[in-house]
Amino acid sequence: MALPKLEANRYSCVLPICKKKVEYRPFLVKEQKVLLIAAESEESVQANSAMIDMIKSCVYDEKEIDLDHVPMMDLEYLFIQIRIKSAGETADIGIPCTECEEVNQIEVDLRESKLEGELPNPKLELTETIGITLTYPSVNSIPEDSNPENTEDVFKMIGSCVETIYDGDEVFTRDDFNEKELMNFLDQFSVDQFEQLNNWFLEMPRFEQKINFVCSKCEASQERLLQGVSDFFE
Numbered sequence: 001m002a003l004p005k006l007e008a009n010r011y012s013c014v015l016p017i018c019k020k021k022v023e024y025r026p027f028l029v030k031e032q033k034v035l036l037i038a039a040e041s042e043e044s045v046q047a048n049s050a051m052i053d054m055i056k057s058c059v060y061d062e063k064e065i066d067l068d069h070v071p072m073m074d075l076e077y078l079f080i081q082i083r084i085k086s087a088g089e090t091a092d093i094g095i096p097c098t099e100c101e102e103v104n105q106i107e108v109d110l111r112e113s114k115l116e117g118e119l120p121n122p123k124l125e126l127t128e129t130i131g132i133t134l135t136y137p138s139v140n141s142i143p144e145d146s147n148p149e150n151t152e153d154v155f156k157m158i159g160s161c162v163e164t165i166y167d168g169d170e171v172f173t174r175d176d177f178n179e180k181e182l183m184n185f186l187d188q189f190s191v192d193q194f195e196q197l198n199n200w201f202l203e204m205p206r207f208e209q210k211i212n213f214v215c216s217k218c219e220a221s222q223e224r225l226l227q228g229v230s231d232f233f234e
């Protein structure tokens with residue numbers, strides 16, 4: 001005898017940056033388990049890839065939406081929406097006090113998480129006439145085995161976000177240059193120009209939530225910033 005199959009509810013939202021409409025279902029107990037295990041590990045790379053796997057299995061038409069190419073900020077937003085529909089609008093998060101280390105159980109309203117900061121201008125001027133336009137990083141621009149300490153990997157990540165290179169009125173798109181030409185172009189950057197480029201990525205806003213509480217044991221005022229899967233799953 002076949003046991004009954006449970007149908008999941010269907011929800012939709014619009015991704016805030018790429019404006020694509022996404023339909024999704026809540027995550028299931030088996031998926032939640034994987035996320036919890038990943039969040040407990042110290043490796044943020046592991047937590048991130050667990051988050052992405054979970055999103056992909058919950059989103060309908062995942063291939064059509066092309067989640068590998070939507071900005072990471074959109075995925076963080078989607079993650080929070082799925083979390084809300086799966087396990088409620090609030091999360092009880094255990095946060096250790098920075099003064100006495102007492103773990104305080106804080107109820108966080110996930111609807112209040114926001115994209116903090118301004119989106120950087122996609123156009124980056126290098127000289128008076130030469131510059132580049134950039135796309136926001138996606139899963140695709142950060143390969144799973146990449147190491148942020150490795151200069152070569154950082155170059156590849158940056159390179160994958162370059163959309164066009166312009167010189168006055170002349171615009172070169174991705175079809176006009178290959179990987180090697182692009183790397184040679186980046187190699188010519190001065191230290192200042194490279195730092196300017198690196199800052200563009202570092203200043204990228206993220207979905208986050210600031211929480212304030214008073215420690216129940218020592219009464220110290222605490223402020224904490226929640227960011228990413230591991231923070232929301234403590």
Ligand SMILES: [Zn+2]
Pocket residue numbers: 097098099100101102215216217218219220
């Ligand atoms: Zn305390």
